[in-house]
Amino acid sequence: xxxxxxxxxxxxxxxxxxxxxNCTYSDRGSQSFFWYRQYSxxxxxxxxxxxxNGDKEDGRFTAQLNKASQYVSLLIxxxxxxxxxxxxxxVNSGGYQKxxxxxxxxxxxxx
Amino acid sequence: xAGITQSPRHKVTETGTPVTLRCxxxxxxxxxxxxxxxxxxxxxxxxxxxxxKDTDKGEVSDGYSVSRSKTEDFLxxxxxxxxxxxxxxxxAISESQGETQYFGPGTRLLVL
Numbered sequence: 001x002x003x004x005x006x007x008x009x010x011x012x013x014x015x016x017x018x019x020x021x022n023c024t025y026s027d028r029g030s031q032s033f034f035w036y037r038q039y040s041x042x043x044x045x046x047x048x049x050x051x052x053n054g055d056k057e058d059g060r061f062t063a064q065l066n067k068a069s070q071y072v073s074l075l076i077x078x079x080x081x082x083x084x085x086x087x088x089x090x091v092n093s094g095g096y097q098k099x100x101x102x103x104x105x106x107x108x109x110x111x
Numbered sequence: 112x113a114g115i116t117q118s119p120r121h122k123v124t125e126t127g128t129p130v131t132l133r134c135x136x137x138x139x140x141x142x143x144x145x146x147x148x149x150x151x152x153x154x155x156x157x158x159x160x161x162x163x164k165d166t167d168k169g170e171v172s173d174g175y176s177v178s179r180s181k182t183e184d185f186l187x188x189x190x191x192x193x194x195x196x197x198x199x200x201x202x203a204i205s206e207s208q209g210e211t212q213y214f215g216p217g218t219r220l221l222v223l
Contacts, residue, residue, distance in 0.1 A: 032209050043201055043214040044154070088153070092209050099212060101146075103153035 003027060004091050006102035014110050019076040021105050023089030026070070032092035033065055033072045038104065039085045047087075048074070079109045114138050115215035117202050123221045130189040132218050134202030136182075142205040143185040144212065145169075145177060147198040154201065160185055192222045 005024045013019045021035075032051055036044035050056045050063040050072065062075040072091075076083055086104040093100065114137030124130050134143060145157040146169075156169030158177040166177050174196060176188045189196055202215040 034211060043217050046211050046213070049211055090212075098156075101154040103151065 003093075003100045004089055004102040006087075006089050006105045008103060009106040010108050011105055012108045012110055013079050015079060015081060017079050019079045019083065019107055019109070021074040021076075021087050021089075021107065022071060023073065023091075023102055024071045025089075025091045025100075027091070027093045028067075028070065030067075030070075030091045030093050032099075033063070034090040034092075034099075035061075035063060035072075035074045036088040036090060036101075037085045038088055044088055076107075079107075081109045081111050083107060084109045115202060115204055115213060117200075117215040117218050119218060120216065121219045123223065124192050125223050126193055127191050130192050130220065130222075132187045132189075132200055132202075132220070134185045134187070134215055136185075136204050138204060138206075138213075139182060140204040140206045140213075141182075142207070142212075143179065144203040144205075145175070145185065145187045146201045146203060147171065147196075148201060148217075149198050157187065157200075189220075192220075194222050196220065197222045 003026050034049045035047045037047050038044045048063045050065045056063045060077045064073045086106045088104045089102040090099050116135045118133045144159040146154045148154050155171045157175050160166045160179040178186045200218045203212040205212045
C-alpha cells in the first residue's frame with residue numbers, strides 16, 4: 001500500500017466549477033498535510049498546509065482534513081484555466097522530518 | 112519566492128561519469144533536501160541535511176552522495192551515473208522540522 005495515494009486523473013472540470021482533489025494516507029500518526037501545485041516543466045509550489053481536522057480556507061482554495069478517515073482534500077472554487085496543473089499532496093509523518101508525496105492529480109479546467 | 116537556485120539547470124552526461132548538482136539558498140534555512148521526480152513515482156527523497164555536515168539518507172539514496180560544508184550549499188553527487196538516474200532533480204529547503212518545504216527550479220539530467 002502506498003503511503004500517500006492520489007488519483008492520477010486527469011480530472012476535467014469546466015471553467016467556473018468546483019474542482020475537488022482527494023488524497024488518502026496510511027500513517028495514522030501523520031501530523032502535517034500540504035498541497036502543492038506543479039505546472040508542467042516547473043517546480044512544485046505550496047498552495048496550502050493544514051494541521052488540524054476541519055476546513056481551512058484561503059481565497060478560492062479550501063483544504064479539508066479528516067484524520068479519522070485518513071484523507072485530505074483540496075477544493076478549488078470558480079476554477080480557472082490557469083488552475084490547470086498537477087496537484088501534489090504531501091504528508092509529514094513526523095520522526096526525522098519525513099515528508100511523503102503522492103504522485104499527483106492532473107487537473108484540466110476547460111474554458 | 113524562496114531564494115533557491117540550482118545548477119546546472121540542464122545536463123547531459125554519459126554512463127559511468129561522476130556528476131555533481133548544486134543547490135544554493137539565501138534563506139538561511141536549516142533543512143535542505145534532494146528529491147528526484149519520475150513519471151509514476153512522484154517526488155522521492157534521495158538525501159537530506161539538517162545542518163552543516165549533518166546529512167542522512169532518504170528512500171532512494173543508492174548511487175548518490177551529498178555534502179554540506181556551508182549552510183547555503185547542498186551538493187548532490189552521482190558517483191558513477193547510470194541511465195536509471197535520468198530524472199528531474201529538485202532541491203528543497205525548510206526552516207524547521209515539519210514546516211513547509213520550498214523547492215528550487217530543478218535540474219534536468221539525461222544520462223546516455
